[in-house]
Amino acid sequence: xxxxxxxxxxxxxxxxxxxxxxxxxxxxxxxxxxxxxxxxxxxxxxxxxxxxxxxxxxxxxxxxxxxxxxxxxxxxxxxxxxxxxxxxxxxxxxxxxxxxxxxxxxxxxxxxxxxxxxxxxxxxxxxxxxxxxxxxxxxxxxxxxxxxxxxxxxxxxxxxxxxxxxxxxxxxxxxxxxxxxxxxxxxxxxxxx
Numbered sequence: 007x008x009x010x011x012x013x014x015x016x017x018x019x020x021x022x023x024x025x026x027x028x029x030x031x032x033x034x035x036x037x038x039x040x041x042x043x044x045x046x047x048x049x050x051x052x053x054x055x056x057x058x059x060x061x062x063x064x065x066x067x068x069x070x071x072x073x074x075x076x077x078x079x080x081x082x083x084x085x086x087x088x089x090x091x092x093x094x095x096x097x098x099x100x101x102x103x104x105x106x107x108x109x110x111x112x113x114x115x116x117x118x119x120x121x122x123x124x125x126x127x128x129x130x131x132x133x134x135x136x137x138x139x140x141x142x143x144x145x146x147x148x149x150x151x152x153x154x155x156x157x158x159x160x161x162x163x164x165x166x167x168x169x170x171x172x173x174x175x176x177x178x179x180x181x182x183x184x185x186x187x188x189x190x191x192x193x194x195x196x197x198x199x
Contacts, residue, residue: 009076012084013067019088020063026095027052027059051102051114052180054096054177058118061184062091062125072142073132080135083128090121110172112166118177119159126152145193 031048034041042049066087076084097117101110126149133143146152162176 007011007076009070009073012076012081013070016070016088017082019092020059020066023091023094024056024059027055027098030095030099031196044074047105048102049101051098055098057090057181057185058121061181062087062121065125065184069129069132073136073140075134075135075173076132080128080131083131084122087121087124087128090124094121098109098149106170106174108170109171110166112163113179114143115159115163115166115173118180119156119163120154122152122159123143126156151183154183155159 031052032045034045079158094117096113101107101114104110127151129142129146129152133140133146136142158176158180162173165176166173
């Protein structure tokens with residue numbers, strides 16, 4: 007089956023996720039800079055989650071650009087990913103509203119961990135469908151960045167109960183790692199043409 011509906015649906019869900027996050031931010035009571043200081047955890051949580059959502063959208067787009075078709079297992083793997091991404095607004099809001107306290111920060115990491123695992127499952131489902139010699143398979147390779155991300159989240163979750171700032175630093179570090187341009191899929195597509 008074609009991939010267009012899957013792409014359109016996924017884009018719509020991700021757009022809604024971002025919309026929900028921004029609508030959850032409350033305007034501060036007061037008209038000075040001091041009133042903004044009171045909401046910095048909410049704003050920082052939003053920025054981090056916006057970046058993560060953008061990273062997933064960007065990589066999802068590139069991954070689907072490298073394939074020609076989808077099947078039932080890919081549809082379910084994509085829904086699995088979207089489920090975890092759809093929890094980002096809740097985890098973001100809870101973490102920000104509670105000033106990065108331990109349990110909300112750990113839950114945020116759990117959502118990131120599960121989204122990372124779900125993305126891995128989706129990529130493997132697409133590779134299985136298109137073959138090990140496909141441009142996508144060659145581009146993803148051993149997926150070192152994806153595996154390091156999951157390890158980073160898995161370390162940060164228990165660290166949230168020891169030092170939440172170190173856990174948050176790990177979440178930021180993983181995001182920065184993904185912000186560095188990764189041209190593997192684009193290069194593989196160009197070689198395949």
